[in-house]
Amino acid sequence: MVGFDQVDALDLVGPAEAFANAQTQDAKGNAVAAYEVVILGLTNARFVAESGIVLQPRTTLRAAPKLDTIIIPGGAGLRRAETNRAVARWIEGQAEKVRRVVSICTGIYAVAATGLLDGRRVTTHWRFAADVARRFPNLHVEPNSLFIQDGHFYTSAGVTAGIDLALALIEEDLGRKAALRVARDLVVFLKRPGGQDQYSEPLRFQTMATDRLAELASWIAANLQRDLSIPALAERACLSPRHFVRRFEAAFKQTPGVFVRDRRLDEARQRLNTENLSIDAIADSVGFQSTDAFCRAFRHRFHLTPTDYRRNFGFDSKSAD
Numbered sequence: 191m192v193g194f195d196q197v198d199a200l201d202l203v204g205p206a207e208a209f210a211n212a213q214t215q216d217a218k219g220n221a222v223a224a225y226e227v228v229i230l231g232l233t234n235a236r237f238v239a240e241s242g243i244v245l246q247p248r249t250t251l252r253a254a255p256k257l258d259t260i261i262i263p264g265g266a267g268l269r270r271a272e273t274n275r276a277v278a279r280w281i282e283g284q285a286e287k288v289r290r291v292v293s294i295c296t297g298i299y300a301v302a303a304t305g306l307l308d309g310r311r312v313t314t315h316w317r318f319a320a321d322v323a324r325r326f327p328n329l330h331v332e333p334n335s336l337f338i339q340d341g342h343f344y345t346s347a348g349v350t351a352g353i354d355l356a357l358a359l360i361e362e363d364l365g366r367k368a369a370l371r372v373a374r375d376l377v378v379f380l381k382r383p384g385g386q387d388q389y390s391e392p393l394r395f396q397t398m399a400t401d402r403l404a405e406l407a408s409w410i411a412a413n414l415q416r417d418l419s420i421p422a423l424a425e426r427a428c429l430s431p432r433h434f435v436r437r438f439e440a441a442f443k444q445t446p447g448v449f450v451r452d453r454r455l456d457e458a459r460q461r462l463n464t465e466n467l468s469i470d471a472i473a474d475s476v477g478f479q480s481t482d483a484f485c486r487a488f489r490h491r492f493h494l495t496p497t498d499y500r501r502n503f504g505f506d507s508k509s510a511d
């Protein structure tokens with residue numbers, strides 16, 4: 191992992207912690223670290239992140255040991271010409287020697303400067319996507335994706351999406367069970383699919399509301415098993431049911447019933463992806479009154495039954511063993 195002044199600390203530390211928590215077994219069955227994380231600096235001097243955190247590299251780019259995966263975090267410092275040139279030149283010399291080249295968030299500015307991403311699908315933080323597309327017109331920028339793999343190049347969106355990508359790489363190397371263990375240790379989801387929008391659904395709807403409904407979207411997502419009928423939600427919003435429905439539809443452009451149903455289905459899909467629960471248990475856990483109602487709603491929205499969805503995209507108990 192490459193460090194520099196004005197790096198985004200979470201772009202660097204988030205993936206580093208994910209890899210540092212991954213374990214495998216030695217010949218005697220003892221748990222051992224699966225990765226050695228090495229922070230490389232432009233020099234041996236300490237560098238200061240955008241947040242003011244001071245970090246110490248283990249060694250320099252010039253003295254780097256043999257590497258398997260290169261990870262370039264983002265940060266304002268990498269968009270400075272001198273730093274960008276130094277990191278890009280180093281990547282050019284290393285890219286053919288390593289198994290993977292990874293950029294986190296605006297780390298793409300250094301990787302793209304090499305020309306190695308030309309013609310490839312990439313992503314970055316949504317706020318910088320237009321600028322990346324303008325500066326590097328040969329890239330196929332997908333601004334909504336969390337992370338993208340194209341060949342042995344991996345690019346991710348901003349900040350916490352770097353952890354999603356790190357989990358995907360751990361799963362690629364060690365299997366789902368190892369990645370799930372890391373996700374649990376870090377108390378994060380395993381794993382948001384790379385093609386998922388950078389905005390979570392509750393966050394997207396929170397940004398649409400500026401009044402007392404602003405926090406209701408996240409509350410609903412966290413309380414799917416509760417009574418989420420119109421009277422119950424109206425009472426929580428301190429509005430009459432009729433006034434609540436009118437305000438809700440004006441803020442979120444859909445009825446409360448559709449909103450609640452879709453949040454329940456989104457959560458059910460996530461659980462089908464990652465948990466070895468029965469379809470009945472998942473239906474109950476997200477607030478459906480019956481498995482039949484859940485299956486009908488799921489098929490209507492996703493054009494697959496829950497069983498078919500799990501078979502194609504979800505939890506594989508064999509791969510988790």
